[in-house]
Amino acid sequence: MSQQRVVRPTPISGFPEWTPQVRAVEQRWLDHIRAGFESFGFASVETPSVENLDVLTAKGETSQEVYTLQRLQADAKDDTDARLGLHFDLTVPFARYVAQHFNELAFPFKRYQIQRVWRGERPQEGRFREFTQCDIDVINVDSVPLHFDAELPRIVHGVLSGLDLPAWTLNVNNRKVLQGFYEGLGVKDPVAVIRAVDKLHKIGDDGVREILLGEGLDDGQADACLSLARVRGADAVERVRALGVSSDLLDEGLEELSFVLGDLADLPEGDVVADLSIARGLDYYTGTVYEASFDDDPGYGSICAGGRYEDLAGQFIRRRLPGVGISIGLTRIFAKLVAEGRIAPGRACPTDVVVVVPGAEQRAEALRTGALLRERGFNTEVFHSAAKVGKQIQYASKKGVPFVWFPPFGADGGHEVKDLESGEQGPADPSTWTPER
Amino acid sequence: MSQQRVVRPTPISGFPEWTPQVRAVEQRWLDHIRAGFESFGFASVETPSVENLDVLTAKGETSQEVYTLQRLQADAKDDTDARLGLHFDLTVPFARYVAQHFNELAFPFKRYQIQRVWRGERPQEGRFREFTQCDIDVINVDSVPLHFDAELPRIVHGVLSGLDLPAWTLNVNNRKVLQGFYEGLGVKDPVAVIRAVDKLHKIGDDGVREILLGEGLDDGQADACLSLARVRGADAVERVRALGVSSDLLDEGLEELSFVLGDLADLPEGDVVADLSIARGLDYYTGTVYEASFDDDPGYGSICAGGRYEDLAGQFIRRRLPGVGISIGLTRIFAKLVAEGRIAPGRACPTDVVVVVPGAEQRAEALRTGALLRERGFNTEVFHSAAKVGKQIQYASKKGVPFVWFPPFGADGGHEVKDLESGEQGPADPSTWTPER
Numbered sequence: 076m077s078q079q080r081v082v083r084p085t086p087i088s089g090f091p092e093w094t095p096q097v098r099a100v101e102q103r104w105l106d107h108i109r110a111g112f113e114s115f116g117f118a119s120v121e122t123p124s125v126e127n128l129d130v131l132t133a134k135g136e137t138s139q140e141v142y143t144l145q146r147l148q149a150d151a152k153d154d155t156d157a158r159l160g161l162h163f164d165l166t167v168p169f170a171r172y173v174a175q176h177f178n179e180l181a182f183p184f185k186r187y188q189i190q191r192v193w194r195g196e197r198p199q200e201g202r203f204r205e206f207t208q209c210d211i212d213v214i215n216v217d218s219v220p221l222h223f224d225a226e227l228p229r230i231v232h233g234v235l236s237g238l239d240l241p242a243w244t245l246n247v248n249n250r251k252v253l254q255g256f257y258e259g260l261g262v263k264d265p266v267a268v269i270r271a272v273d274k275l276h277k278i279g280d281d282g283v284r285e286i287l288l289g290e291g292l293d294d295g296q297a298d299a300c301l302s303l304a305r306v307r308g309a310d311a312v313e314r315v316r317a318l319g320v321s322s323d324l325l326d327e328g329l330e331e332l333s334f335v336l337g338d339l340a341d342l343p344e345g346d347v348v349a350d351l352s353i354a355r356g357l358d359y360y361t362g363t364v365y366e367a368s369f370d371d372d373p374g375y376g377s378i379c380a381g382g383r384y385e386d387l388a389g390q391f392i393r394r395r396l397p398g399v400g401i402s403i404g405l406t407r408i409f410a411k412l413v414a415e416g417r418i419a420p421g422r423a424c425p426t427d428v429v430v431v432v433p434g435a436e437q438r439a440e441a442l443r444t445g446a447l448l449r450e451r452g453f454n455t456e457v458f459h460s461a462a463k464v465g466k467q468i469q470y471a472s473k474k475g476v477p478f479v480w481f482p483p484f485g486a487d488g489g490h491e492v493k494d495l496e497s498g499e500q501g502p503a504d505p506s507t508w509t510p511e512r
Numbered sequence: 513m514s515q516q517r518v519v520r521p522t523p524i525s526g527f528p529e530w531t532p533q534v535r536a537v538e539q540r541w542l543d544h545i546r547a548g549f550e551s552f553g554f555a556s557v558e559t560p561s562v563e564n565l566d567v568l569t570a571k572g573e574t575s576q577e578v579y580t581l582q583r584l585q586a587d588a589k590d591d592t593d594a595r596l597g598l599h600f601d602l603t604v605p606f607a608r609y610v611a612q613h614f615n616e617l618a619f620p621f622k623r624y625q626i627q628r629v630w631r632g633e634r635p636q637e638g639r640f641r642e643f644t645q646c647d648i649d650v651i652n653v654d655s656v657p658l659h660f661d662a663e664l665p666r667i668v669h670g671v672l673s674g675l676d677l678p679a680w681t682l683n684v685n686n687r688k689v690l691q692g693f694y695e696g697l698g699v700k701d702p703v704a705v706i707r708a709v710d711k712l713h714k715i716g717d718d719g720v721r722e723i724l725l726g727e728g729l730d731d732g733q734a735d736a737c738l739s740l741a742r743v744r745g746a747d748a749v750e751r752v753r754a755l756g757v758s759s760d761l762l763d764e765g766l767e768e769l770s771f772v773l774g775d776l777a778d779l780p781e782g783d784v785v786a787d788l789s790i791a792r793g794l795d796y797y798t799g800t801v802y803e804a805s806f807d808d809d810p811g812y813g814s815i816c817a818g819g820r821y822e823d824l825a826g827q828f829i830r831r832r833l834p835g836v837g838i839s840i841g842l843t844r845i846f847a848k849l850v851a852e853g854r855i856a857p858g859r860a861c862p863t864d865v866v867v868v869v870p871g872a873e874q875r876a877e878a879l880r881t882g883a884l885l886r887e888r889g890f891n892t893e894v895f896h897s898a899a900k901v902g903k904q905i906q907y908a909s910k911k912g913v914p915f916v917w918f919p920p921f922g923a924d925g926g927h928e929v930k931d932l933e934s935g936e937q938g939p940a941d942p943s944t945w946t947p948e949r
Contacts, residue, residue: 081828081829082566084608084612087560090561090562092609093558095617113891116861116891116892118532118535118860119532122529123524123642124628127521128584140583140584143581144582144630145581146578147579172521181861181911193581226896338879389518390518424555426553442775454550454553456552457663460659476553
């Protein structure tokens with residue numbers, strides 16, 4: 076204390092951090108998501124935060140966002156470390172994991188993975204450089220039953236429904252429907268059309284039409300593509316058929332979409348909805364695709380997304396491993412709600428009961444009482460000194476602790492407990508006490 | 513598949529990764545540790561994985577182990593990112609956090625923090641470059657009651673006792689006892705003696721004596737220092753007093769040590785032990801110090817360590833924030849036991865029940881049954897196709913799932929459940945079924 080130089084700590088843009096009250100809510104969310112995933116039999120996988128750079132860049136696409144590691148005091152011998160990069164998603168590490176542990180896994184392999192990921196973005200409002208993703212994937216050797224295309228949105232629906240979020244919709248589509256429809260129209264490059272339609276929510280009908288005409292589609296074809304993109308809701312499959320286009324791939328896609336929607340028919344209407352405008356830009360997806368967004372802020376973009384892919388890990392192993400996966404952007408969702416004041420802060424600490432220490436002589440009894448309450452599942456603090464009782468109650472109150480416990484004073488006293496919310500105080504037995512709330 | 517180049521994935525030295533079966537155990541450990549911390553009222557804090565370099569190096573000591581971040585495709589504008597480093601422990605981030613959020617925290621502030629940390633070590637057998645630490649600290653403005661010096665080893669004792677570890681001992685000492693004893697002996701540089709005695713387990717009595725004599729101690733003083741270091745066990749305080757050295761600081765330290773040992777007297781004998789040879793090399797610690805190691809492999813070093821310090825965050829804020837903390841080296845412990853085959857692998861998946869789908873017509877009924885069992889708290893998979901029943905049972909068995917559920921076949925059938933361990937099968941009601949194990 077001190078002539079010492081003081082480094083004033085400042086937040087680092089893109090790296091979110093929460094007060095204990097907000098962190099308590101985030102932890103509750105994480106527990107809820109994990110329990111939701113496990114309730115469907117998904118197993119936890121965690122991978123190192125880093126991968127070798129040749130693994131991260133095996134597909135070459137997102138290399139510009141990778142953070143590489145360097146030793147602060149690096150020397151010429153340290154070039155090995157320069158080959159490590161923080162993972163920018165959980166799919167590449169999972170693909171590498173499955174390839175590396177292939178013989179140790181039971182297939183179909185259902186895994187969830189909840190971890191931080193990093194992207195070397197420029198500091199910018201609303202861009203996260205460190206954030207937590209919650210991924211589930213089912214992969215199998217050679218083929219994956221369509222069952223899972225329906226199970227994944229069911230899981231995500233259950234998880235999101237339990238988080239007290241502003242209204243959201245989980246949209247479902249099928250890339251085979253899009254590609255098959257465009258093929259049936261006689262379009263030469265269906266993938267270019269998919270890319271154009273994927274921009275619909277940003278550039279509107281006219282913008283998409285312009286691109287389509289530029290791709291060589293005629294007016295009728297462009298109209299049909301835009302009609303398809305307007306199809307949405309429970310009768311989507313019938314409405315697509317009514318557009319009068321046909322191809323084998325379209326039939327296959329509609330059958331798959333129909334299966335998924337039928338399977339999810341028991342969910343509340345409007346929660347999981349067919350939306351033929353959803354394309355998911357990545358070529359990666361080949362069948363069912365998912366994308367959820369907030370109803371009141373669709374421009375914020377997807378809060379969870381995924382789909383079916385033909386091959387998870389072809390860059391790492393010569394086995395065909397198709398799968399279907401979906402990822403919840405936990406930090407994306409949570410940080411937005413925190414910023415908007417829509418997260419009710421939790422308590423400052425997890426303590427249920429503070430046991431008062433009336434005097435040094437009662438300390439041993441207070442410790443015994445604390446141990447007993449803890450054994451019975453109550454998070455319990457024994458107050459840290461024999462301060463005035465009023466001060467001990469004040470401490471509990473300041474920290475939002477709901478109950479204060481009084482071990483016996485003197486020879487004929489008994490245990491008492493005080494409910495700080497109601498103010499009521501009365502006798503209680505630490506070995507049987509159960510609070511009403 | 514495919515002309516594509518295959519990148520053969522290889523493990524990265526120092527970055528541990530587990531199969532799902534081992535990961536299941538690690539997750540159980542993490543839950544247990546967290547519950548133990550929360551049961552004493554400690555609040556969760558998480559900080560970003562990175563800190564600004566001036567924060568990480570504010571004390572200047574450990575800078576050689578820091579990993580800095582660099583964008584893979586960096587350009588001249590990116591020099592800000594080069595100022596970020598992965599945290600190498602959880603103390604520096606916590607100090608920065610407390611300084612930054614000082615006005616938002618309630619004191620005494622009791623926090624736990626369970627996160628990965630990174631050290632830019634050279635790849636080397638047994639050295640982790642990424643590992644998980646589990647820290648608890650209590651800090652307060654200006655002073656921290658001695659209560660917490662006893663509470664922290666009690667918490668750690670409870671946590672470690674629940675982890676089914678090989679025998680370990682948590683050793684306790686007090687730096688004031690050491691320093692006060694050396695001062696009472698008339699030693700000029702007590703800190704130099706502390707550093708020498710800290711090497712006792714590595715270099716033995718003779719090695720320490722040599723250093724002490726080199727520091728200018730005479731034979732009698734050196735003998736006394738070594739006698740002190742041999743004091744261990746329940747009567748430690750009396751035995752130190754019997755050495756006949758005295759100073760005010762020694763008295764103060766013995767009183768503190770005595771309080772801590774007395775407070776922990778209810779723990780099983782030999783679990784938490786006074787050991788006057790424990791010094792904890794860091795100057796950081798000023799009173800109580802802790803260090804636990806495995807009884808059968810003391811050379812492996814500490815599996816948890818900590819102590820009392822005078823000031824947490826003086827480099828970041830002009831407030832005196834003394835505290836006491838202890839850190840469990842989760843990965844250090846866990847990875848050793850995995851390597852030695854002492855971790856019994858968990859199940860390949862968290863599934864309690866697989867619901868059979870006898871045919872496509874029974875799928876809806878199977879889904880309803882699955883939903884009901886899940887609501888009742890059972891992790892439940894509905895089998896992913898209407899495969900032969902034998903194949904479905906085989907799947908459950910291969911994944912280590914304990915129960916297989918049969919929804920009603922035909923009009924007059926009822927639900928049945930099969931226990932795969934005992935082989936028994938019988939009628940069961942999904943809304944009331946409770947397995948015996």
